[in-house]
Amino acid sequence: MNHYRIETIYTLLQPLSHIGESESTQSFLNTTTVVNDGVPEEVFVYTGNALRGMLRDCGARYLLNKLDIRVPLKAFHLLFSGGSIGGAQSLDIDQARVIRKALPFVSLFGGGVGNQILDGKLKQTFVYPICRETNNIIPSYIEKSDYSWRHFTNVIEFSRKDDEKNVNLAEQFLINNEEIQLIEGENKKKKEKDGPATQMRYGVEYLAAGTKLWHRWDIICNELELGAFVSCLHEWQKQPYLGGMSGKGFGLVAAEMDLVKEDGRESFAQIGQEFIKLGTTAEQAKKAYDEHLKEMYDSYLIDNKEEFTKLLAGEVK
Structure with a gap:
């Protein structure tokens, strides 16, 4: 097992909507409290749960598209939502080992399989804007900002027709x-x-295009599991959006991802509007993962698709 620390700088190419509260016809950005030089202050935050859920969906799509299959509802819930526990919870180490080996994606994200829970291997921070309030939170190599995150926000109004x-x-x-x-x-x-x-007017608070945000992953995993993580990024780059209201023009981002190592930093992935460029470590991991999926297809799916669905349901011993 290796430890991979991946830090990302997101640059908003379009306004970002990530709603925390709504009041009447106004929706406000999600915020949290941070302590800045001993003073508690409010700051925008993009939750880790939202980022993880988005990447999980992308990885599940990549997996099923590569295997060219559809799965029953129970397996669908496992891949896209983390599954659920049926019956009394137990721990079957041998079964867990089989699932982790055959399904690096499930091993990475975790989930309820059969009657046991597999812990995921992803640890992460929230996504914070690079601003005055987060100067003591983000790494020291990032240039500090003199601007409050409030300088990067505004409200845009939309109209909605009535039911006529x-x-x-x-x-x-x-x-x-x-x-x-x-x-x-x-x-x-x-x-x-x-x-x-009449037409109803409603307002949405947003984070302005051009704003930069910082995020960090810590993943202790093998190369196949890292490859599953890269597959999520590869699928996400087809539509590199964060937050909600993407159909209204919100959320397009670019991402610079670095692998932090003891002897320095290495480019892990660059995701732009029209491209994805993988670094050496990410590219090798994805190649290994793709080869694993091909072997899985050859062994499980050509002659016996039922075995694969049994594996997802936790029925393979």
Whole structure:
């Protein structure tokens, strides 16, 4: 087993929405309290759980696409959500060893398999903006900031139409004239009851494009498990977004990931808008993982797909 410390600098290429609280029609960024020079202060934070869940989904998609299979609901929950425990919890070391060896992805992220829980191997920090409030939290090699994270935030407003049906579209695209008349009648009643149709305005607080954020992973694992982690990054780079509202233009990021070693730093992965460039360690690990998946396909899936689903369900001894 090796210890891999991976530090990432995310650069927002579009505004970031990561909602913590909502009040009326306003949504606010997620925050936490940090102590800065002995003074407690509020700061934006992107939760580790959100980042881990996103990468888990990406890794599960990569795995199933590589194996070219669909799985039953129980296995689906294990891969994408961590599974669940059925019956009395127990620890079967031999079974756990089989699962960890055959499924590095599950070994890395952990989950409930059969009637036991496999601990994951990922440890991480929250994702913090590089700002005045986090100067004592982020590593010393990163240039300190004189700006508060509040300088990087703003509010954007959107409009949402009310529930009134669009009769013009109905007349253009609906076949049944009776349905059009029904819509017109419902709209007339609504206007008589509620008055003229209005649009609702709502505001979303966001972190501005150009903001940089810092994050760290600590992973004690073997090369295959590291390869499973790299596969998550490889799948994520196809749509490198963080947070919510990506359909409205939010969340696009670039990422510079470094592997921190005793003798210095090594580029682990560079993820941009149009590319992913893996460092030597990451590339070798992904290659080993891909070869493992090919062997798994050859041994489990060509002749007997049931064996693979039994493995995911924790039924292989």
